[in-house]
Amino acid sequence: MFGIGERRQRARQALEELRAVLRLALGAAEGGRVAAQTAKDQLEFEQSVLRLGLAKARLDPEVTDARGRPALADTWHRIIAERDEIYTGWHPDGPNRLRRIVAESAPGTAGGPWQDWLGRLGQDAGGTAPVMWRIGTAVVEQAPRDDDFPVAVPLLDRAHLRVNSGPDSRSVVDSLVETLLLRLLSTFTPGLVRVHLWDIGHLTGSLPNLQPLTSAGLLTVHDPTRLDDLLADLAGHIRRVHAQAMRAGETSLRSVCVARGQRVEPWRVVVLFGNGERLPDEQHRELQRVARTGLDAGVNLIAVDVPLSANCPLETIIFGEPHRATTSLTGPGVLFRPDPALDSTQASRAATAIAADLVARRGRPRTFEDLLPARLEQLTSHEELRAPVGFADGAPVEVVLGDATPHALIAGPSGSGKTNFLYAMLGGLAARYSPAELELYLLDFKEGVSFAGLAPGRKDPSWLPQARLVGVNVNTDREFGLALLRFLTQELARRAEAAKQQEVTKLAELREADPDGHWPRIVAVIDEFQALFSGRDRITQQATVLLEDVARRGRSQGIHLVLASQDIAGIEAFWGKPAVFEQCTLRIAMPKAKRVLAETNNAAFSLPRWHAVINHDSGVAHGNQVAHIPDASAKGTFDSLQARLWATGNSMAPKLFDGAHQPPLADALDFANPTGPLLGQIIDVSCRAATISLDAVPGRNLAVIGTATEDAMSIMESSALSLARKHSPGSCDFSVWCAVPALTTRVCALASKLSLAGHSVDLRTDATIADLTPASAERPRFVLFFAVDAAHQWLEHKEPPLMKAKLDDLRALLRNGPANHVHTIGWWRGIGRLKDTLGFAGGDDIGAWVALDVQGAELGTLAAGQVIDWSPRPRRAIFFDKSTHSSPDVIIPFDTQDLP
Numbered sequence: 001m002f003g004i005g006e007r008r009q010r011a012r013q014a015l016e017e018l019r020a021v022l023r024l025a026l027g028a029a030e031g032g033r034v035a036a037q038t039a040k041d042q043l044e045f046e047q048s049v050l051r052l053g054l055a056k057a058r059l060d061p062e063v064t065d066a067r068g069r070p071a072l073a074d075t076w077h078r079i080i081a082e083r084d085e086i087y088t089g090w091h092p093d094g095p096n097r098l099r100r101i102v103a104e105s106a107p108g109t110a111g112g113p114w115q116d117w118l119g120r121l122g123q124d125a126g127g128t129a130p131v132m133w134r135i136g137t138a139v140v141e142q143a144p145r146d147d148d149f150p151v152a153v154p155l156l157d158r159a160h161l162r163v164n165s166g167p168d169s170r171s172v173v174d175s176l177v178e179t180l181l182l183r184l185l186s187t188f189t190p191g192l193v194r195v196h197l198w199d200i201g202h203l204t205g206s207l208p209n210l211q212p213l214t215s216a217g218l219l220t221v222h223d224p225t226r227l228d229d230l231l232a233d234l235a236g237h238i239r240r241v242h243a244q245a246m247r248a249g250e251t252s253l254r255s256v257c258v259a260r261g262q263r264v265e266p267w268r269v270v271v272l273f274g275n276g277e278r279l280p281d282e283q284h285r286e287l288q289r290v291a292r293t294g295l296d297a298g299v300n301l302i303a304v305d306v307p308l309s310a311n312c313p314l315e316t317i318i319f320g321e322p323h324r325a326t327t328s329l330t331g332p333g334v335l336f337r338p339d340p341a342l343d344s345t346q347a348s349r350a351a352t353a354i355a356a357d358l359v360a361r362r363g364r365p366r367t368f369e370d371l372l373p374a375r376l377e378q379l380t381s382h383e384e385l386r387a388p389v390g391f392a393d394g395a396p397v398e399v400v401l402g403d404a405t406p407h408a409l410i411a412g413p414s415g416s417g418k419t420n421f422l423y424a425m426l427g428g429l430a431a432r433y434s435p436a437e438l439e440l441y442l443l444d445f446k447e448g449v450s451f452a453g454l455a456p457g458r459k460d461p462s463w464l465p466q467a468r469l470v471g472v473n474v475n476t477d478r479e480f481g482l483a484l485l486r487f488l489t490q491e492l493a494r495r496a497e498a499a500k501q502q503e504v505t506k507l508a509e510l511r512e513a514d515p516d517g518h519w520p521r522i523v524a525v526i527d528e529f530q531a532l533f534s535g536r537d538r539i540t541q542q543a544t545v546l547l548e549d550v551a552r553r554g555r556s557q558g559i560h561l562v563l564a565s566q567d568i569a570g571i572e573a574f575w576g577k578p579a580v581f582e583q584c585t586l587r588i589a590m591p592k593a594k595r596v597l598a599e600t601n602n603a604a605f606s607l608p609r610w611h612a613v614i615n616h617d618s619g620v621a622h623g624n625q626v627a628h629i630p631d632a633s634a635k636g637t638f639d640s641l642q643a644r645l646w647a648t649g650n651s652m653a654p655k656l657f658d659g660a661h662q663p664p665l666a667d668a669l670d671f672a673n674p675t676g677p678l679l680g681q682i683i684d685v686s687c688r689a690a691t692i693s694l695d696a697v698p699g700r701n702l703a704v705i706g707t708a709t710e711d712a713m714s715i716m717e718s719s720a721l722s723l724a725r726k727h728s729p730g731s732c733d734f735s736v737w738c739a740v741p742a743l744t745t746r747v748c749a750l751a752s753k754l755s756l757a758g759h760s761v762d763l764r765t766d767a768t769i770a771d772l773t774p775a776s777a778e779r780p781r782f783v784l785f786f787a788v789d790a791a792h793q794w795l796e797h798k799e800p801p802l803m804k805a806k807l808d809d810l811r812a813l814l815r816n817g818p819a820n821h822v823h824t825i826g827w828w829r830g831i832g833r834l835k836d837t838l839g840f841a842g843g844d845d846i847g848a849w850v851a852l853d854v855q856g857a858e859l860g861t862l863a864a865g866q867v868i869d870w871s872p873r874p875r876r877a878i879f880f881d882k883s884t885h886s887s888p889d890v891i892i893p894f895d896t897q898d899l900p
């Protein structure tokens with residue numbers, strides 16, 4: 001057992017040991033902390049030396065102080081040694097390599113000394129741009145002066161540039177920016193680079209040598225207080241260009257330009273001079289947005305003392321002293337020196353020359369010829385149709401019809417140039433796309449003959465090879481517009497069916513799947529299309545439905561509508577169905593056009609004469625492109641292009657429908673080889689003649705009804721002459737009966753024409769008509785009975801002793817003749833008179849009829865009770881054949897006078 005004293009002694013000893021251990025541990029910890037602290041100090045020192053750069057660090061009082069501490073002195077020597085080692089490894093090949101890279105990436109004006117290029121006009125069309133643009137030289141710190149190498153920065157579509165000036169370096173920064181801009185402006189054809197300048201401190205005065213560019217619109221100086229407007233304008237521009245690139249199937253403007261081998265939209269280089277402070281939040285956000293999205297749309301920022309964060313490709317130059325800076329490209333430890341300033345007089349002179357060149361080229365009036373490509377009919381319409389229609393600052397402005405902009409709407413008051421615009425567009429398209437790629441259907445509801453020249457005429461036998469159908473003077477024949485729409489829906493159905501067979505959905509895919517098929521894009525132009533909707537009737541109703549159908553489904557099937565009108569606002573039916581309007585995403589506004597652009601877009605009001613707003617974005621303001629439209633209607637413009645295209649001789653003439661003229665029977669396609677009596681030309685895209693079959697079956701007689709003598713005579717004559725042509729001489733007989741003395745001469749002339757054709761003719765102009773003809777014959781007999789009602793005086797005469805009227809015999813002839821090949825083609829001068837002849841039960845004996853000046857309501861009984869929508873109009877008739885028609889056709893009686 002231990003005593004208390006001994007225990008206390010042992011406890012004190014243990015405590016002492018513990019304290020010793022603790023002291024040891026604490027001492028070790030202290031040592032560790034000191035070592036870590038030293039390592040940390042060394043790292044921080046190394047960092048600050050690297051940040052400052054060796055040259056600066058050497059002079060920096062804090063670094064000098066720190067170098068005095070032994071632990072950091074070692075670090076200093078190590079950094080120097082490492083630097084020397086790396087530099088020795090890099091030198092001398094490193095600078096040479098950099099020189100080579102800059103020479104390759106910044107060729108010519110982009111990298112050469114200004115003495116070589118300043119004052120020369122750029123020739124580059126801007127398809128591809130140099131990758132880098134020289135700004136100065138750099139040298140590794142402490143390295144000998146002759147080891148400097150050139151420094152260039154990426155610009156335009158590749159990166160923005162931020163420059164932070166230091167104390168007293170602003171003038172150096174200004175001249176760096178000026179040199180860069182002049183390099184850009186002198187590389188490309190004047191007009192392809194546009195500079196926007198905003199300086200928070202000044203309205204004028206920045207970059208004075210570039211001021212001459214303002215006269216040509218190449219430099220726009222913005223109000224220091226209106227940065228919002230500039231940013232909004234840029235944002236709108238970017239949206240429009242993005243939409244344009246998407247339509248072209250590309251993701252950026254640059255790829256569009258590379259694909260086309262030329263700049264299609266100028267670069268906008270936006271130079272902002274700030275004061276180093278952050279912009280107000282809203283502006284800063286908008287600027288960041290422009291920076292993020294701008295490069296793909298050719299908007300390039302050069303931000304001087306305007307904070308801009310790097311959420312986009314961005315290079316920076318930071319000036320410490322006037323002629324010393326660091327750049328993000330070269331990093332720390334490399335001193336950047338900007339190139340010496342340009343000679344200011346020469347710089348200003350160069351800017352004047354660039355502006356003057358653009359003004360001169362713009363000043364040269366652009367002509368229709370400038371819309372045409374070097375080689376005709378070379379493009380494929382696989383993806384779209386694209387052609388320039390005018391010029392903005394000498395650069396072409398195009399229209400595109402494709403999946404994204406399937407249809408176009410053109411508006412402008414009378415005389416504003418709509419038709420001329422159509423000619424410019426049709427010329428541009430026809431010059432690029434062969435008839436295998438493009439088919440045109442052209443309809444003009446105006447009075448006049450605007451498209452007539454596109455079809456062969458008496459004076460000019462040429463036609464536009466791509467035209468398949470030309471309709472002029474259609475103003476009173478709205479049925480023709482309807483027929484065109486019906487034809488287009490049929491074509492749509494045909495294409496949809498073929499697409500289904502090939503298991504594809506779009507025209508481009510169909511063309512790939514069926515390379516041997518004939519699948520051109522179809523453009524249907526309807527000038528003054530509001531005429532289609534001019535009545536509150538069945539035609540308006542049907543046109544509305546059909547137009548909507550074509551507009552909706554045409555998009556993917558390569559069927560494009562181009563609708564022009566003086567007064568879009570006035571088309572009631574159109575507004576009730578806004579689908580058509582919405583599908584027309586390409587909008588063209590002539591000066592003072594109303595309603596065609598978006599409501600808040602007033603660009604058309606301030607438009608000069610012979611200009612148009614071309615807008616591929618449904619009329620929204622950011623889509624506006626203002627172009628001067630060359631004269632395409634004057635002699636020697638469109639007509640001479642047509643002559644050139646036609647001369648190749650590998651196209652078929654288009655069909656021509658001219659509502660102002662009666663088609664001559666002699667020219668009718670069907671008259672060459674008639675299948676039956678030709679009654680007139682049907683108002684339809686096929687431009688075929690109406691006819692009936694005269695088979696030996698009951699009811700195959702034809703009644704012509706009405707008092708319009710001239711038209712009735714035409715129909716009777718064309719029927720007779722075509723039947724005479726259909727049958728070989730001696731294979732049929734004619735009876736030609738006329739009870740109206742005033743018509744005798746003409747009827748006799750017809751009879752002699754039939755005789756001349758080798759047929760036997762039984763001509764009667766008196767009471768002998770009542771003797772009629774037997775209801776059966778050995779060979780076909782055609783009874784041409786003119787003004788049947790006038791013969792009633794003889795037909796109703798009752799002869800003793802039987803007191804039987806010959807009228808009954810006529811009824812029997814009508815009833816029994818057709819089955820025995822004795823057909824009557826009779827003209828009655830009124831529906832009541834026809835009924836008098838037919839009697840109570842004779843309705844079935846008239847299988848087909850043509851009505852002239854008879855109201856539709858009166859005709860229902862002759863068409864199985866259906867409602868006939870017909871208001872008589874001169875030179876038009878309505879034709880119904882019970883055995884083939886569900887609804888009647890409107891026809892134009894032929895001009896039969898010129899026939900021998």
Ligand SMILES: Nc1ncnc2c1ncn2[C@@H]1O[C@H](COP(=O)(O)OP(=O)(O)OP(=O)(O)O)[C@@H](O)[C@H]1O
Binds near residue numbers: 416566
């Ligand atoms: N870009 C142009 N340059 C020169 N002349 C033009 C131009 N555009 C139109 N014209 C001329 O102006 C006149 C009217 O043009 P156009 O027939 O194209 O107008 P519009 O809008 O179709 O008129 P309307 O609706 O009355 O037919 C024509 O004589 C035409 O030659």
